[in-house]
Amino acid sequence: xxxxxxxxxxxxxxxxxxxxxxxxxxxxxxxxxxxxxxxxxxxxxxxxxxxxxxxxxxxxxxxxxxxxxxxxxxxxxxxxxxxxxxxxxxxxxxxxxxxxxxxxxxxxxxxxxxxxxxxxxxxxxxxxxxxxxxxxxxxxxxxxxxxxxxxxxxxxxxxxxxxxxxxxxxxxxxxxxxxxxxxxxxxxxxxxxxxxxxxxxxxxxxxxxxxxxxxxxxxxxxxxxxxxxxxxxxxxxxxxxxxxxxxxxxxxxxxxxxxxxxxxxxxxxxxxxxxxxxxxxxxxxxxxxxxxxxxxxxxxxxxxxxxxxxxxxxxxxxxxxxxxxxxx
Numbered sequence: 001x002x003x004x005x006x007x008x009x010x011x012x013x014x015x016x017x018x019x020x021x022x023x024x025x026x027x028x029x030x031x032x033x034x035x036x037x038x039x040x041x042x043x044x045x046x047x048x049x050x051x052x053x054x055x056x057x058x059x060x061x062x063x064x065x066x067x068x069x070x071x072x073x074x075x076x077x078x079x080x081x082x083x084x085x086x087x088x089x090x091x092x093x094x095x096x097x098x099x100x101x102x103x104x105x106x107x108x109x110x111x112x113x114x115x116x117x118x119x120x121x122x123x124x125x126x127x128x129x130x131x132x133x134x135x136x137x138x139x140x141x142x143x144x145x146x147x148x149x150x151x152x153x154x155x156x157x158x159x160x161x162x163x164x165x166x167x168x169x170x171x172x173x174x175x176x177x178x179x180x181x182x183x184x185x186x187x188x189x190x191x192x193x194x195x196x197x198x199x200x201x202x203x204x205x206x207x208x209x210x211x212x213x214x215x216x217x218x219x220x221x222x223x224x225x226x227x228x229x230x231x232x233x234x235x236x237x238x239x240x241x242x243x244x245x246x247x248x249x250x251x252x253x254x255x256x257x258x259x260x261x262x263x264x265x266x267x268x269x270x271x272x273x274x275x276x277x278x279x280x281x282x283x284x285x286x287x288x289x290x291x292x293x294x295x296x297x298x299x300x301x302x303x304x305x306x307x308x309x310x311x312x313x314x315x316x317x318x319x320x321x322x323x324x325x326x327x328x
Contacts, residue, residue, distance in 0.1 A: 002166045002167050002168050002174070003134060003135065003164070003166055004135045004164040004165070004166045004176040004177075004178060004244070005132055005133055005134050005135055006166055006168070006174055006176075007166065007174050007176050007244055007245075007246055007286065007287075008132055009029060009031065009033070009246060009286035009287055010027055010028060010029050010033075010132070010244060010284070010286055011027075011028040011030075011130035011131055011132050012025065012026070012027050012028070012130055012131070012135055012178065013025070013026050013028070013125075013126040013127055013128065013129035013130030013131065013141075014126055014129060014136060014140045014141030014142075014162075015118075015122045015123070015125035015126035015129060015141065016122075016140055016141055016144040017112075017116055017122070017144070018144065018318065019112065019113065019116075020112045020113040020116035020117075021108065021111045021112025021113070021144055021145045021318050021319040022068040022069055022073070022108050022109075022112060022113075022116060022117060022118060022144055022145045023067075023068055023118060023122070023140065023141045023142060023143070023144035023145070024065060024066065024067035024068065024069075024073065024076045024118040024122055024123055024126050024141060024142050025065075025066045025067070025126060025141035025142040025143070025162060025178065025180065026063055026064070026065050026066075026080055026123065026126040026127055026130055027063060027064040027065075027066075027178060027242055027244070027284070028062070028063050028084075028127060028130045029061065029062060029063065029064075029284055029286050030062060030063075030084070030087070030089050031286075032060035032061070032062055033060060033061055033062075033284040033285055033286040034059055034060060034248075034249060034250060034251055034254050034284070034285040035052040035059075035060065035061035035064075035100075035102060035251075035254055035282060035283065035284055035285075036052065036053075036054075036251065036253075036254030036255035036256070036257055036258040036282070036283040037049045037052060037053065037102065037255065037258050037280065037281070037282050037283070038255070038258035038259040038261070038262045038280070038281045038283075039278075039279070039280045039281075040262060040272075040273040040279050040280075041237075041238060041239075041272075041273050041274070041275075041276075041277035041278040041279035041280065042273070042274060042275030042276065042277065042278070043237070043238065043275060043276060043277060043278040044104070044238070044278035044279075044280055045070060045071045045073075045074065045104065045105040045106075045107075045238070045278055046074075046102070046103060046104050046105075046278075046280055047065075047074045047077055047101070047102065047103040047104075048061075048077075048100060048101060048102040048103060049102055049104075049280075051100060051102070052100070052102055052251070053251075053255065054251045054252045054255050055251075056251075058091065058100055059250075059251045060100065061100045061101065061102050061282075061284065062084050062089050062090055062099040062100050062101065063080050063084060063099065063100075063101045063127075064101070064102055064103070064242045064282050064284065065077045065080050065101055065102075065103035065104075065123060065126075066103075066104060066105075066106075066141070066142035066162070066178070066180050066240050066241065066242070067103065067104075067105045067106070067118040067123070067142055068105065068106055068107075068108035068117070068118055068142055068144060068145045068146075069105060069108065069109070069117030069118045070105055070106075070107045070108075070109055070117070071105060072105075072117040072118075073105040073106075073117050073118040074103055074105055075117070075118070075119045075120055075123075076103075076118040076119060076120060076122050076123030076126070077101045077103045077123060078119075078120040078123060079119070079120035079121055079122065079123025079124030079125070079126075079127070080099070080101045080103075080123045080124070080126070080127055081098075081099045081101055082120065082124055083123075083124050083127035083128070084097070084099035084101070084127070085097055085098075085099060102282055104238075104240040104278070104280040104282070105238070105240070105278075106142065106145075106146065106180060106182040106237070106238040106239075106240055106278070107182065107237060107238060107278075108144070108145025108146065108147075108182065110154050111145050111147065111154065111318070111319040111321060112145060112318070112319045126141070135164045135178070137161065137162060137163045137164055137310050137311065137314035138161040138162070138163075138311075138314035138315050138316055139159060139160075139161040139162075139314075139315050139316045139317075139318050139323070140161065140162065141162050141180075142162050142180040142240070143160065143161030143162025143163075143180045143181070143311060143315070144161070144318065145182075145318075145319070146159070146160045146161050146162065146180055146181055146182040146311070146315070147159055147160055147182060147321055148160050148181060148182070148183045148184075148185065148186065148187055148197050148198055148269075148312070149183075149185065149186055149197065149198035149199035149200060149214070149217065150184055150199070150237065151184065151185070151199055151217055151220045151221060152199055152200075152202060152215070152220060154321070156199055156200040156201075156202065156215070157199070157200070157321060158197040158198065158200065158312075158321070158322065158323065158324060158327070159315050159316070159317050159318055159319075159321040159322060159323040160181045160182065160183075160187070160197060160311050160312050160315045160323070161180070161181070161311045161312075161314055161315035161316075161323075162178065162179065162180040162181070162311050163178075163179055163181070163306075163307045163308065163309065163310025163311030163312070163313075163314055164176065164177065164178045164179070164307050164310060165177055165302075165303040165304075165306035165307040165310055166303060167299055167302065167303055169291075169295060169296070169299050171289070171291075172246075172289055173245070173246065173247050173289045173291045173296070174244075174245060174246050175243065175244075175245045175247075175296055175299045175300055175303055176243070176244045176245070176303055176307075177241060177242065177243050177244070177261065177264070177300070177303040177304045177306070177307040178241050178242050178244070178307060179239065179240075179241035179265075179304060179307040179308045179310075179311055180239070180240050180241060180311065181239050181269070181308050181311040181312060182237055182238050182239060182240075183237055183238075183239050183269045183272070183277065184217070184237040184271070184274055184276040184277055185198060185199070185217035185218075185269065185270050185271050185272075185274075186198025186199065186214065186216065186217045186269070186270050187268055187269055187270075187308060187309070187312050188267075188268055188269070188270050189268070189309060190267045190268055190305055195214045195216065196309060196312050196313075196324065197214075197312045197323075197324050198214045198215075198216070198217055199214060199215045199216070199217050199220055200213065200214060200215065200327075201213060201214060201215045202215065213327060217270065217271065218270065218271070221271075237274075237276050237277045237278070238277050238278035238279060238280070239265055239269055239272070239277065239279045239308070240278070240279070240280045240281070241265075241281055241282070241304065241307065242281065242282040242283065242284060243257060243258060243261040243281065243282070243283040243284070243300045243303070243304060244283075244284045244286060245257070245283075245284070245285055245286070245287070245291075245296055245300070246285075246286055246287025246288075246289050247285060247287060247289045247290070247291035247296050248285060248287060248288045248289060248290065248291075249285045249293060249296075253285075253293050254283045254284070254285055255283070256293060256297065257283040257285075257293065257296060257297050257300055258281050258282060258283035260297030260298070260300050260301060261281055261283060261297065261300035261301055261303075261304045262279075262281050262304070263301040263304075264300070264301040264302060264303070264304025264305035264306075264307075264308070265279060265281065265304055265305070265308065267301070267305050268304075268305040268308045268309065269308065281304070283300070312324060
């Protein structure tokens with residue numbers, strides 16, 4: 001089976017605090033990688049995304065950071081920058097090297113200890129832990145505090161995490177994805193249309209929604225139609241991740257690849273890109289293989305959705321919240 005570690009030009013590292021239930025993940029591309037980004041959710045938390053957009057001076061990124069901690073978690077990028085600067089990796093400005101570290105965060109403050117967030121020390125630790133060996137999926141790194149299914153509150157949510165997927169599409173060209181899944185709604189298995197994880201049904205109390213294990217977020221949302229506000233838990237979301245290929249592309253193409261990969265998110269998360277979500281997907285070109293963007297983008301969609309499913313299936317219960325392995 002092809003693994004994300006088969007893309008040898010990158011290293012991936014996690015760091016986390018299991019008691020506080022938060023963490024971060026770094027994807028190191030120390031030789032530089034042409035980067036792109038697709039930001040579609042209504043509530044993003046990002047850093048350095050403008051720098052990598054087409055038409056700007058900087059084309060290469062040296063790492064991608066995915067972190068919990070809401071906007072506070074962006075501080076972890078400082079540690080990633082320090083690690084890379086020490087290795088003289090980044091844009092050479094004469095007096096030093098300035099690493100470019102596009103970053104995205106997710107909201108996990110409502111699980112564990114919300115006053116403990118990824119910081120510079122944790123970002124640096126993730127870099128130290130980064131390697132080219134087998135990727136560790138589940139409730140680790142940026143996935144430590146991830147959950148899905150929150151329109152009825154955190155008490156009805158399901159624990160998720162971070163996952164990966166990779167495919168060789170031919171002639172040594174790889175396309176992979178790393179995804180941290182912290183959605184407002186449900187994760188759907190596109191292969192059968194069934195809810196893999198999401199809002200758990202309420203079996204008691206004044207509101208009874210759903211007869212099975214999952215209520216179906218769309219059904220819940222119908223019951224909330226006309227209300228002026230949805231619960232606070234509805235604002236505690238975001239799916240973030242990165243598509244990685246060893247095919248050689250320019251900045252415009254990588255921006256398009258990120259958008260094409262985003263289709264995998266839309267296929268496997270329902271609903272996606274709401275005002276409650278900050279859905280953000282980066283893309284990295286780390287190699288020199290020749291390939292057609294349309295072909296690579298088609299499989300980018302596939303690996304994004306498979307990485308999302310991996311994040312759900314690999315998760316373990318944390319912070320008093322059950323993963324699907326404890327529910328089935």
